[in-house]
Amino acid sequence: MAEFSIGHRRYRTKGEAKEAVREVLYQYTVGSIVDQEDDHLLLLDLLDMHHEADDKIGPGVEAFAIAPPQRGTYPGFEVIRTDGSRIDFSYQTCLKPPTYRQQVMNVMRDEAKSAINAFFESRRAAGSLVSDQSGTPLNSSNTAVSYFQGPSFVDIAEEFAKTVGGWEAIELTPSTEPGLGRFKARDLAERWFSHHQERAVLGLLSSQENQRRPRR
Known part of the structure; x- marks a missing residue:
């Protein structure tokens, strides 16, 4: 059976991924805040998989309860949002098969990973590992490398998709893992990388600051 992914986490099956989420759900009491960082990060990545993620996230995620x-x-x-509002979400819905748009966007993130890593390494080499938002060392x-100073990753990806004829025009290599693969046409991958380089305004945040940003 194909592997299943939640963010960078890979599980042997979808059932195993579901069990990992249920473990988080049942180790806390009703009404309590999910206060373990690993659990919080798992739920952030899980929420990204919801087909109404933007609406659920709103201005940003403060915490989960x-x-x-x-x-x-x-x-x-x-979800407890950064403006204090709350909204529920179904983890079962999040675990449904990703749309083709979600699959392509996951591949886009992977194709742009070297640029993200290069930005981080350049800042570390320059001795400037400070938050561009708060100045915190x-x-x-x-x-965390963030897009908070310019267009979101989603906006950059959607702009590119429009220039090539839509999401369906971006063919992916076959994969047994949901949302993973590569661009089938490597010249298109190079065009995407260049587009990302031209549009992305990257910055550094602390992990805590980044967790509170809208996940787009």
Whole structure:
């Protein structure tokens, strides 16, 4: 059976991924905040997989909480946004197969990874590992490269898709792993990389600051 991914985490099956999420759900009591960083990051990546992720995230994610059952006897997850508003989301919905747009966008992120890594290494070599938002000194384990100073990654990707005829015009190599693969046409991959380089305005944030940014 094909592997299943939630962010960078890979599971042998979709069932194994579901069990990892359920472990987070049931280790907290109803009404409590998900306060372990690894659990919080898992839920951030899981929420990104929701087909209404932008609406669920809104201005940004402050935290996650365990919501009481809405139907039946089982609790669920609730997003606490940075403006104080709250909204529930179904982890079952998040685990449904990704749309083709989501698959292409995941490949785009992977194709742009070398540029992200190069930016981080250049800042570290220059001795400027500080938050571009707060000026807080950072270290390698507490640093995130973010698009917060310019167009979001989603905006950059959607602009590119429009220039080549839409998402369906971007063919991917076959893959047994949801959302993974490569551009089938390497010249198109190079065009995407150049487009990303031209449009991305990268900056550094602490991991905590980045967690609170809208996930786009």
